[in-house]
Each structure stands twice: as C-alpha cells, then as structure tokens.
Amino acid sequence: MLPHHAIEKITSAVTPFTAVERVPLEEAAGRVLAQDIEAAIDLPPFANSAMDGYAVRAEEVTGPTRLRVVGKAFAGVPFEGGCGPGECVRIMTGAFLPPELDSVVMQEVVIREGEMASFAEAVRPRAFVRDRGSELRAGTRVLEAGTRIGAAEIGVLATVGVAEVPVRPKITVALFSTGDELKAPGTALAPGEIYDSNRHALRTMLQTLHCDVIDLGVIPDDLAAVRAAFAEADARADLVITSGGVSVGEADYIKTVLDEMGQVNFWKLAIKPGKPFAFGRLPNAWFCGLPGNPVSSMVTCYQLVQPLLAHLGGERRAPALTLEATLQDPIKKGPGRQEYQRGILSRNAAGVLEVTTTGAQGSDMTTSMSRANCFIVLPRDSGDQPIGAQVTVEPFNAALSGQLGGGL
Amino acid sequence: MLPHHAIEKITSAVTPFTAVERVPLEEAAGRVLAQDIEAAIDLPPFANSAMDGYAVRAEEVTGPTRLRVVGKAFAGVPFEGGCGPGECVRIMTGAFLPPELDSVVMQEVVIREGEMASFAEAVRPRAFVRDRGSELRAGTRVLEAGTRIGAAEIGVLATVGVAEVPVRPKITVALFSTGDELKAPGTALAPGEIYDSNRHALRTMLQTLHCDVIDLGVIPDDLAAVRAAFAEADARADLVITSGGVSVGEADYIKTVLDEMGQVNFWKLAIKPGKPFAFGRLPNAWFCGLPGNPVSSMVTCYQLVQPLLAHLGGERRAPALTLEATLQDPIKKGPGRQEYQRGILSRNAAGVLEVTTTGAQGSDMTTSMSRANCFIVLPRDSGDQPIGAQVTVEPFNAALSGQLGGGL
Ligand code: NWS
Ligand code: NWS
Numbered sequence: 001m002l003p004h005h006a007i008e009k010i011t012s013a014v015t016p017f018t019a020v021e022r023v024p025l026e027e028a029a030g031r032v033l034a035q036d037i038e039a040a041i042d043l044p045p046f047a048n049s050a051m052d053g054y055a056v057r058a059e060e061v062t063g064p065t066r067l068r069v070v071g072k073a074f075a076g077v078p079f080e081g082g083c084g085p086g087e088c089v090r091i092m093t094g095a096f097l098p099p100e101l102d103s104v105v106m107q108e109v110v111i112r113e114g115e116m117a118s119f120a121e122a123v124r125p126r127a128f129v130r131d132r133g134s135e136l137r138a139g140t141r142v143l144e145a146g147t148r149i150g151a152a153e154i155g156v157l158a159t160v161g162v163a164e165v166p167v168r169p170k171i172t173v174a175l176f177s178t179g180d181e182l183k184a185p186g187t188a189l190a191p192g193e194i195y196d197s198n199r200h201a202l203r204t205m206l207q208t209l210h211c212d213v214i215d216l217g218v219i220p221d222d223l224a225a226v227r228a229a230f231a232e233a234d235a236r237a238d239l240v241i242t243s244g245g246v247s248v249g250e251a252d253y254i255k256t257v258l259d260e261m262g263q264v265n266f267w268k269l270a271i272k273p274g275k276p277f278a279f280g281r282l283p284n285a286w287f288c289g290l291p292g293n294p295v296s297s298m299v300t301c302y303q304l305v306q307p308l309l310a311h312l313g314g315e316r317r318a319p320a321l322t323l324e325a326t327l328q329d330p331i332k333k334g335p336g337r338q339e340y341q342r343g344i345l346s347r348n349a350a351g352v353l354e355v356t357t358t359g360a361q362g363s364d365m366t367t368s369m370s371r372a373n374c375f376i377v378l379p380r381d382s383g384d385q386p387i388g389a390q391v392t393v394e395p396f397n398a399a400l401s402g403q404l405g406g407g408l
Numbered sequence: 409m410l411p412h413h414a415i416e417k418i419t420s421a422v423t424p425f426t427a428v429e430r431v432p433l434e435e436a437a438g439r440v441l442a443q444d445i446e447a448a449i450d451l452p453p454f455a456n457s458a459m460d461g462y463a464v465r466a467e468e469v470t471g472p473t474r475l476r477v478v479g480k481a482f483a484g485v486p487f488e489g490g491c492g493p494g495e496c497v498r499i500m501t502g503a504f505l506p507p508e509l510d511s512v513v514m515q516e517v518v519i520r521e522g523e524m525a526s527f528a529e530a531v532r533p534r535a536f537v538r539d540r541g542s543e544l545r546a547g548t549r550v551l552e553a554g555t556r557i558g559a560a561e562i563g564v565l566a567t568v569g570v571a572e573v574p575v576r577p578k579i580t581v582a583l584f585s586t587g588d589e590l591k592a593p594g595t596a597l598a599p600g601e602i603y604d605s606n607r608h609a610l611r612t613m614l615q616t617l618h619c620d621v622i623d624l625g626v627i628p629d630d631l632a633a634v635r636a637a638f639a640e641a642d643a644r645a646d647l648v649i650t651s652g653g654v655s656v657g658e659a660d661y662i663k664t665v666l667d668e669m670g671q672v673n674f675w676k677l678a679i680k681p682g683k684p685f686a687f688g689r690l691p692n693a694w695f696c697g698l699p700g701n702p703v704s705s706m707v708t709c710y711q712l713v714q715p716l717l718a719h720l721g722g723e724r725r726a727p728a729l730t731l732e733a734t735l736q737d738p739i740k741k742g743p744g745r746q747e748y749q750r751g752i753l754s755r756n757a758a759g760v761l762e763v764t765t766t767g768a769q770g771s772d773m774t775t776s777m778s779r780a781n782c783f784i785v786l787p788r789d790s791g792d793q794p795i796g797a798q799v800t801v802e803p804f805n806a807a808l809s810g811q812l813g814g815g816l
Contacts, residue, residue, distance in 0.1 A: 025593055025594075025608060026608075026611075029612045029615065029616070030810075041597070043773075043775075044602065044772060045597060045601075045602060046599060046600065048600075050772075052655060052656050052657035052658075052660075072658070074588060074589075074629065074657075074658070074659050075587055075588060075589040075600070075629070075659070076587060076588030076589030076590070076600055076601055076629070077588055077589075077600070078599060078600040090658075092657040092658060092659060093655060093657055093700065093701075094587070094589055094602070094700065095589075095600065096599060096600035107656065108656075130770065130772055134768075134770070135768070135770065135772065135773045135775065136775065142775055142778075143778065147778075147810060148810040148811050148812055149810050150612065150616070150806075150808060150809055150810025150811070150814070151609050151610075151612040151613040151616065151706065151807065151808055151810075152609065152706065152774070152777035152778040152780075152808055152810065153778050153810050154608045154609050154611075154612045155605045155606070155608060155609030155612075155702060155706065155774045155777060155778070156605075156774045156775055156777075156778045157593070157608075158593045158603050158604065158605035158607075158608040158609065159602075159603055159605040159702065159774045160593075160603070161593045161594065161595075161597070161603045162593055162594070163592070163593040163594025163595075164594070179483055179484060179502070180482060180483060180484030180485055181482075181483035181484030181485075181502055181503075182484070184571070185433055185565070185566045185568075185569045185570055185571040186433075186569065186570070186571025186572070187569075187571075189449070189453060189569070191454060191486060191504060192454065192456075192483070192484055192485070192486040192503065192504035193453075193484055194452065194453060194502070194567075195566050195567055195568070195569045196566065197563045197564075197566035197567040198563070199566075200433060200434075200562045200563060200565075200566040201559045201560065201562050201563030201566065202559075203434075203562075204437045204558065204559040204562045204563075205559040207437065208437070208558070208559065208813075208814075209812055209813060210812070221482065221483075221484070247460060247501060248460050248515065248516075249460035249482075249500040249501055250460070250480070250482070250498075250500060251482050251483070251500060252460075292501065292502065293501075294563055294567065298559065298560065298563065306812065306813060309812060310812045313812075315811075315812055317811055317812055318781070318811065321753065321754075321755060321803070322755070323731070323755075323761075324759065345729070346729075347729060347730070347731075351732065353731075360542075360543070362458075362538065362542070362543065364451075364452060364458075364538055364543065365451075365543045366560070366563045366564045366567045367451075367543060367544065367550055367564055369560035369563060369564075370550070370551065370555075370560040370561050370563070370564045372560075373726070395729070397806070397811075397813030397814055398558075398805070398806035398813050398814030399559065399812075399813040399814075400558060400559055400560055401558055402438075402555060402556040402557050402558025402559075402560065402561050403556050403558070403723075403725055403726065403805075404556055404617055404618070404714065404717060404718045404721075404723055404725055404807075405616070405617060405714060405805030405806050405807040405814075406558070406616075406805055406806030406807075406813075406814045
C-alpha cells in the first residue's frame with residue numbers, strides 16, 4: 001500500500017472532532033476554527049482617511065484652491081461641528097471622515113498658513129478615503145471552519161471584534177518508546193545500548209503540531225510492560241503513538257498487544273523508510289505504531305501522522321506544495337517502495353532549483369534529517385536517478401524545520 | 409532605502425547574543441544552539457543488525473548452508489557465549505553483532521528447523537550490518553552553533569547523548585499598540601473606533617518566532633503615556649516593538665519619544681506596504697516602530713523584524729527560498745517601492761507554479777493576509793504586471809502560515 005492510499009484509509013476510518021470549545025483570542029493561535037466566522041461589522045466600519053492631511057469636498061478643489069481649516073479629526077476623536085462651503089478639516093490617518101466631506105489631500109502637497117490651507121491641484125473624488133465596507137460588508141464570512149489559526153487569522157478575528165473563539169479540542173497524544181537497548185541521554189551506555197532519540201524527536205514534532213503530549217517514557221521489551229503502557233496511553237489520549245517493536249522480531253510486542261486490545265487497520269506500507277508502520281484502533285484511542293529506526297519514525301510521523309492529526313482535529317488543509325528540482329548527485333533506488341530521501345534544496349544563481357541528497361540514507365542516521373530541508377520523493381516504480389534528473393521535492397514544513405519561522 | 413539594505417543596517421547595528429544558557433533537552437526545541445555539538449560516541453556506537461534474522465560468518469555461507477543456532481542477540485541484551493564454526497546466532501534489529509560474526513541474513517529467507525537454520529544463498533559480507541561509526545566517528549561535529557533546534561536536531565542531540573543543551577537566551581520583546589481609536593475585541597465600538605488587531609497578530613507572530621512577549625496593551629495617543637510605555641518596555645525587554653503613530657500625523661508620538669530617549673537609526677523605507685517603518689536604539693533595548701496599518705505591521709514584522717530576531721538570537725539562517733510563478737491576474741504597480749502583494753500560490757495540473765493576488769491590496773485589509781500563502785515580491789523599479797508575467801513569490805513560513813506544520 002502506498003502512502004497516499006494509507007492516508008485515505010486513515011482519513012476514512014477517523015471521525016474528525018465535532019466538539020466546540022470557546023477560548024480567549026489570546027489562546028486561540030494554533031487551534032482549529034470550529035465554525036465559520038462572519039464579520040459582525042462592515043470593514044472598515046466607517047469612512048476614514050488613509051492619509052494625514054486635509055478632508056475636503058472634491059467639487060470645491062478642482063484647481064488651485066484655498067480653504068479655511070475649521071477643526072481636526074483624529075483617529076478615535078472625530079471632528080465635531082459643521083464644515084460648510086469654503087471650509088475643510090485637518091484629518092489624521094484612520095480618522096472618521098466628516099460626513100459632509102468626501103476626499104482627502106495628503107499634507108505633503110498642502111501649504112498651511114494660519115487658518116488657511118492651499119491646495120495646488122484638483123482632487124480626485126474619494127481620494128485617500130477608505131470607504132465604509134470597502135474591504136467587506138457585515139455578514140461576510142471572513143474565516144472558514146477548519147482553518148488553523150495563525151497570526152494572520154488572529155489579526156482577522158481581532159479586526160472583526162471576536163474575543164472568544166470557537167475551536168476544536170486539542171488532540172492529546174500519548175507517546176512511548178519501546179526497547180531494552182534504550183537509555184536516557186546524559187547517562188552512560190553499556191555495550192549494546194543506545195540513546196532513546198525517537199521519543200524526543202517525536203515529542204517535539206507533536207508539540208510543534210499543537211498536540212498535548214503525554215510522554216510515557218521508555219517501555220522495556222516485556223509483554224506485560226507493553227500491555228500496561230498501552231492501557232494507560234489508551235485511557236488518557238485521543239491517539240497513541242509508539243516507536244519500535246512493530247516489525248517481525250521476537251521482542252516486537254506492539255502488534256501482539258494491538259491485536260489483543262484493539263484492532264490493526266493496516267500494517268506495512270510500500271514506503272522507505274517506514275515500511276512496518278501500523279495503524280489501528282484501541283478501545284478509546286487511535287493508534288499509530290512507528291518503526292524504531294529513527295529516520296523511519298520521523299518520516300512516518302511527518303507523512304502519515306501529520307495528516308491524521310489534521311483530519312482528527314478538523315483542519316481543512318491544503319496539500320503540501322511539491323516542486324521539481326534538478327538532482328545534483330546520483331540516487332540509487334530499487335523499485336517497490338515510494339522513497340523519501342533527505343535532500344537539501346536551493347536555488348542556484350541562474351534561479352534554477354537544485355537538490356542534493358544529504359549523503360548516506362541509512363534509516364538509523366538522524367544527521368541525514370537535521371541536514372535536510374526537504375524530502376526527495378521517488379515514486380514506487382522509479383529506479384536509479386542520474387545527476388541532472390528532474391525529481392520531485394517536498395520542502396519541510398515547520399514540523400521538521402527548526403529555522404526561525406519554520407518551513408522554507 | 410530598500411528592505412534588503414535595511415536588513416543590512418539592522419544586522420550591522422545589532423550585536424548577537426553571546427551568553428550561553430544550559431537547558432534540558434526537553435526544553436531545547438525552538439532555541440538556538442550556542443556551541444557546536446560534537447558526537448562523544450561513534451554512531452552507531454557498535455556494529456549491529458539492520459534486520460531481524462541470523463548473524464553468520466559470510467565465509468561459511470557461500471551457497472546453501474545449514475548452521476546451528478547457539479543463542480539469541482536482542483537489542484539491549486547482547487548474545488553472551490561463543491559462536492564457533494558451523495554455528496550462528498539469532499539476532500534482532502539493533503542488537504549487538506557478536507564479534508566473531510560479520511553478516512546478517514533476514515529471517516524471511518531462512519528456514520528454521522529446531523536448532524538448525526538453513527540458508528539458501530550466498531551471503532554478501534557485512535550484509536545488513538550497520539558498522540560502528542558508519543554514520544560518523546566520535547569527535548565529528550553533528551550540529552553547528554547558530555542552528556535553531558527543531559525536531560530533527562532534538563533527535564540528533566538525543567542520539568549523541570546530550571541531555572543539557574547550550575543555547576542562546578530567548579529574546580524578550582515588549583509590544584504595545586498606540587491609538588485612541590483602538591478598542592479591545594469583544595467590546596462595543598463608538599463611531600470612529602476600531603478594534604486593536606495589530607497587537608494580537610504581532611504577539612502571535614513573535615510567539616511563533618520563539619520570543620518571550622510582554623504585551624503592554626494599547627497606549628493612548630498621549631505623549632506622557634507613550635513616554636511611560638517606552639520607559640517600561642525598554643527596562644524589561646531586549647527589543648521594543650510598537651504599532652502605529654510612526655507616520656507624520658499630529659498624534660504620531662513614536663518618533664518624538666524615540667528621539668528623546670534614544671536614537672533613530674533609520675525611518676522610512678522604499679517598501680509597500682510598510683513605508684514608515686522605524687528602527688532605532690533605546691537606552692537598554694533595540695526598537696522597531698511598525699506602521700499602524702494592519703497589513704503594513706505584519707509585513708514589516710515578517711520582512712524586517714524576523715531577520716532582526718534571527719540575528720540578535722544568534723541564528724545562522726538560510727535565506728528564504730523564493731520561487732518564480734506565473735501570474736493569473738494583472739497587478740497594478742507604481743515605481744519607487746518594493747512591493748509585497750499577498751498571493752495564493754499553487755501548482756496546476758501540468759505542474760506549473762501559478763499565483764493569484766488575494767484581490768484588493770489595501771494595507772488596512774487584514775483578510776488579504778489570511779487568504780494568502782505567499783508574498784508576490786515586486787522589485788522597486790518594476791511596473792504593472794500583466795496576466796502571464798513571471799513573478800517572484802516568497803512562500804509564507806510558519807510565522808504567518810496557520811496551517812498544521814506551518815509554512816508550505
Ligand atoms: N527480518 C526483517 N527485519 C526487519 C525488517 C523486515 O522487513 N524484516 N524491517 C526493518 C525495518 S524497514 Mo524501515 O522503516 O523502512 O527503515 S524500520 C525497520 C525495522 C523496524 O523495526 P521495529 O520493530 O519497528 O523497531 P525495533 O524496536 O526493532 O528497532 C529498530 C531499530 O531502531 C532502533 N530504535 C528503536 N527505538 C529507538 C529509539 N527510541 N531511539 C533510537 N533508536 C531506536 C533500534 O535500536 C533498532 O536498531 O525493522 C527492520 N528489521
Ligand atoms: N500625509 C501622509 N500620511 C500618511 C503617510 C504619508 O506618507 N503621508 N503614510 C501612510 C502610511 S503608508 Mo504604509 O505601511 O506603506 O500602508 S502605513 C501608513 C500610515 C502609518 O501611520 P502610523 O502613524 O504608523 O499609524 P497610525 O497610528 O496613523 O495608524 C494608521 C492606520 O492604522 C490603524 N491602526 C493603527 N493601529 C492599529 C491597531 N493596533 N489595530 C488596527 N488598526 C490600527 C489606524 O486606525 C489607522 O487607520 O500612515 C499613512 N499616512
């Protein structure tokens with residue numbers, strides 16, 4: 001089964017959250033909108049000035065003109081009083097346009113002498129006026145249910161005056177690593193031991209993906225211990241994620257326990273790395289069993305868990321943008337699995353997109369992930385790729401990119 | 409002054425942090441590495457099996473062969489005892505390869521009968537063995553000082569056993585909006601009033617950019633109040649960011665106070681939107697004055713504050729990847745300023761990158777930001793762009809993209 005087919009299976013099995021929570025605007029970033037948001041007001045709510053200058057009647061300024069300045073309009077402090085023929089109002093950016101006036105002249109082209117303002121040229125009617133409703137009318141939908149709320153959406157919510165935001169619940173993920181060989185970083189290693197890295201990398205990815213993560217630590221390769229960890233994880237979470245123990249080895253208990261407690265929806269994909277990925281259902285929670293090889297666990301979290309989280313959390317999500325780039329070093333590939341090699345994408349001086357692999361692609365080599373900024377996606381039936389081949393690349397989003405701002 | 413010139417001025421004025429903090433691995437995500445990290449161990453630390461199967465001597469398996477299975481090697485539980493001629497060891501993925509053996513045969517191609525294992529074919533020496541140091545040798549630099557730590561870097565740090573991570577301090581940013589017209593979302597608006605949106609959008613961006621944000625609220629257009637807000641902000645933060653009051657209006661006090669308390673480094677850029685952007689120095693903190701127009705404040709935060717934060721925080725940052733795309737609707741542009749229009753980038757069925765604008769580009773129109781996924785970057789001297797023109801686009805990174813994973 002190919003990855004896109006697995007994602008279809010996952011999204012057809014998993015029912016998105018339907019519950020609605022209301023959170024203050026200050027806490028809404030990263031959450032998924034549960035309802036469409038309609039503007040309760042016109043935007044802008046009133047005709048106002050786009051410039052610091054003078055508000056006039058355009059019909060009075062059809063060539064060189066002098067007008068008497070009868071008052072001031074500040075943003076938030078409207079001009080009060082009348083403005084008759086031969087008169088104008090000093091106005092600041094954002095200030096309410098007095099109803100009897102229709103145009104603004106920016107101050108840089110006005111000569112001010114005492115009470116009088118001189119205009120050199122004709123004014124275009126409604127110049128530098130932002131009309132009421134010119135962005136949109138009250139009742140217009142400004143944000144769609146299913147939108148993940150980022151900075152721009154927070155800006156829109158505030159602009160239309162929304163202080164409490166209807167959002168979907170956060171997803172709680174319980175996570176554990178399995179393996180007798182796994183020791184905590186900072187401790188000493190005995191022969192045959194390695195540091196548990198998957199749990200730390202996966203926890204970081206899941207937190208970046210706005211999950212509440214319950215980290216259950218390292219569980220030894222012991223059937224009873226794995227059972228107990230599953231029971232606790234299932235009781236506390238919407239999604240249980242494990243790393244390791246999902247292959248065909250004698251200490252690989254994950255599938256055994258999943259068979260006992262729940263059901264396996266699918267196991268093993270035509271994906272490299274990540275072949276032994278398992279997806280299933282527990283009494284309370286969904287389950288993803290990620291392969292133990294460190295790169296495999298990150299690739300499957302990115303390519304399979306990420307769409308699951310979007311779907312479960314009710315997010316309408318645009319497909320990842322892929323690009324074509326010219327390969328700078330040859331790639332060996334056997335047929336049979338869709339590969340996600342780690343690449344470094346850049347644009348050369350001529351503006352052409354180029355990609356190099358990060359070198360050896362062993363699925364134990366975590367440095368191949370940290371040096372990459374994209375996946376080189378090689379379809380199942382493709383073979384070796386020579387230098388100069390056009391290949392498909394998928395730039396990392398913030399789930400994998402550390403760089404400030406994440407993503408590209 | 410063009411934006412890239414402004415960034416040069418900023419980065420030559422601002423001295424990056426040099427202090428080093430040590431934080432637990434669990435809290436290192438989003439921080440900037442303060443020192444190169446070298447592996448203290450070989451990776452992998454010992455020769456181990458890449459498969460569940462049987463560890464053999466390749467010289468003994470040069471064709472159909474039967475070997476006696478004398479024990480088991482699990483990950484974390486090495487085989488103990490000897491393995492002589494005619495013998496082999498059952499081995500799991502990740503398990504220590506017994507020193508007298510050199511190759512692994514995956515179990516799927518082995519027939520096991522009682523104590524005996526039958527191999528049908530010759531084994532390639534070191535097949536499915538991950539040799540000690542095959543990823544890298546102890547002493548190799550695995551992460552460079554200046555790297556922003558994301559999931560993959562957390563994985564690398566854990567893999568080499570680092571439990572305490574040397575990082576640069578977080579940047580504390582004090583933020584306030586200015587304007588008598590600004591009311592809190594959720595309250596009623598009097599005529600001439602609008603909701604304060606910039607502070608909410610900017611706070612979200614700055615938090616996404618891993619800053620500690622001190623939100624000082626809305627400050628009225630009153631010289632004494634602006635002075636007091638500056639004094640508090642300067643005392644508490646590394647960077648003070650204001651929104652509004654930076655243009656030429658009579659209630660625009662930001663530059664006045666900056667001149668009194670510190671110094672203006674530059675003011676006004678050839679950028680649209682965002683022209684009145686101001687950068688300067690206060691007694692204790694750096695200062696960025698963002699224009700009040702909502703789109704202008706977000707664009708300048710993205711294009712100018714973001715590189716400042718990277719530089720101040722000690723991050724080595726790859727330049728943003730820009731792409732060329734075919735314009736789908738005409739753009740009006742006057743010369744004189746570099747424009748950042750808001751666009752929607754996609755790839756059509758033929759694989760060609762296409763971009764449409766989000767429509768009207770008024771710098772008060774926040775919805776033009778939430779509907780966009782990229783900037784269309786129009787150089788200063790360019791003019792109107794027809795349908796079909798090749799234009800430069802800069803995909804939003806996670807600072808502006810709400811979507812799960814952020815960025816593309
Ligand atoms: N006969 C046969 N053998 C097979 C396969 C097959 O088809 N047939 N498939 C392959 C593939 S094919 Mo791949 O995705 O395409 O690269 S993964 C994969 C692998 C998955 O095995 P699994 O049971 O999931 O994991 P295990 O616990 O065995 O660990 C796996 C490795 O990862 C390390 N590891 C574990 N956890 C952590 C952690 N937390 N931090 C750091 N390292 C960790 C652990 O030390 C070990 O070296 O088995 C292989 N063996
Ligand atoms: N004569 C002359 N006049 C000029 C310019 C010039 O060259 N000459 N330049 C332009 C440009 S040109 Mo542009 O970036 O290229 O689009 S900004 C810009 C603008 C910047 O003025 P500023 O003093 O920074 O901001 P002010 O406080 O005046 O507010 C500005 C607007 O934004 C709103 N606003 C404020 N704060 C918030 C908030 N927190 N939330 C929501 N909205 C908010 C506020 O209501 C008002 O409508 O002045 C213009 N006027």
